[in-house]
Amino acid sequence: MISLGCSKNLIDSEQLLAQLTANDFDVVHEADDPAARIVVINTCGFIHDASQESIDTILQHAKAKENGLIDRVFVMGCLSQRYKDQLTKEIPEIDGIVGVNNQAGLVKMLGGDYRKDLAGERVITTPAHYAYLKISEGCDRKCSFCAIPLIRGRHVSRPSGEILAEARLLARKGVKEIMLIAQDLTYYGLDLYKKQSLAGLLEKLAAIKGLEWIRLHYAYPVSFPHDVLTVMRHHNNICNYLDIPFQHINDNVLKAMRRGIDGKRTYELIDRLRDEIPGLTLRTTLLTGHPGEDVKAYDELLEFVNRVRFDRLGVFAYSEEEGTYAARHYPDIIPLEVKEERVAGIMQIQEKISLEKNQERVGKSYKTLVDRKEAKHYIGRTQSDSPEVDNEVIIHSGHTLKTGEFYDVVIADAAVYDLIGRV
Secondary structure (H helix, E strand, C coil): CEECCCHHHHHHHHHHHHHHHHCCCCCCCCCCCCCCCEEEEEECCCCHHHHHHHHHHHHHHHHHHHCCCCCEEEEEEHHHHHHHHHHHHHCCCCCEECCCCCHHHHHHHCCCCCCHHHCCCCCCCCCCCEEEEECEECCCCCCCCCCHHHHHCCCEECCHHHHHHHHHHHHHCCCCEEEEECCCHHHCCHHHHCCCCHHHHHHHHHCCCCCCEEEECCCCCCCCCCHHHHHHHHCCCEEEEEECCCECCCHHHHHHHCCCCCHHHHHHHHHHHHHHCCCCEEEEEEEECCCCCCHHHHHHHHHHHHHHCCCEEEEEECCCCCCCHHHHHCCCCCCHHHHHHHHHHHHHHHHHHHHHHHHCCCCCEEEEEEEEEECCEEEEECCCCCCCCCCEEEEECCCCCCCCCEEEEEEEEECCCEEEEEC
16 A cells, blocks of 8 residues: 555545455555555645656556566545546556545455445554544635645535544554644534534543644634634643644735735734744745746745744645646746745745754753654654654653653754754
8 A cells, every 4th residue: 555645645545454454455554665466556636746746656556567566556546536537548557546535446446345334444554652633524715726625525524523533542542642634624613513613622632531742734724713722722732733824925826826815814813823822833834936926926925934933834836736726717827947946945044944943942851752763863753843744853862762652852952954852
């Protein structure tokens, strides 16, 4: 099983693994040199680079099939949801292909029986002490550049009882940190309960014994539910961490992006978040090179990064995605090299900010979760850091440390994206 793309995709893969395991398949997930004769590729189709990675992975295994190294190749996920007919026609080596939300069809293709009683069950592929928890599927937002609603459909919240049952199961298995994920966390509950219900869900999750860190990913800035901040303040096991992709700050670009917010309200929201949650780690994603982003708008974006000083920041260059509002209405006239220069300009500023913020931590002690051991040291994270995407703490210790345990670590030195400390 090969899983590409985001953590939401990974959960889909983990659910399929549970079904296959229940059907007595011997399954390995992303092994370096598997002896498996059947390969299932869960694809991503969010942006051009991700789609290309998915296509390259399919072609690599189609070639392996031609050479007799494997017997069958199956494809699922976002890319196959969008381009099933094209993939079937252009890569005939694919033995079976399904889109999203059709695990039953794939299990049947593989010769198994889909078990409804296992719906939602997962084989966790992350380290045993943390896991992702999806609270909804799809998206009702109308961002001009995003193909996710075309792929995943309308927003559908999971019932809170189902989410809580899964969280309790994860805790019983030894998971200490859960990352709540959705295309838009703040929309949670509007379809089921006719109101934004993230705060109420967090209250119940925070009461589950064994969950020491609860982390929020992918919140939308428009109509942010401020009762969430009250819950965050009242529960020590909800991390002072919030991931809000702001995308841009220039009013004209935000309007072209159909984000439903302007620069003034963006600044006001950031000020309120930091006022209500002291020490909040604020993570964002930006998009540069969107049609309509002139030099003035880009300079305003640079000023935004300088002024706000985000704790964590990622940036993408705009790529035209077939079927999106932007692709239908705006010509993509900004050259790729200009987009890439703009990405580099933003990251140059952010690297300086990240180093300065990390240096401010030197001499202070932080509760740190150990993720793994590498050579003679350990790698961990503070509550300010999510796995895979954020900073790590390189930990030196004269004693053996346990993976998945918390330790107090004093920071001795700092790099751009890493801290160095000692227990």
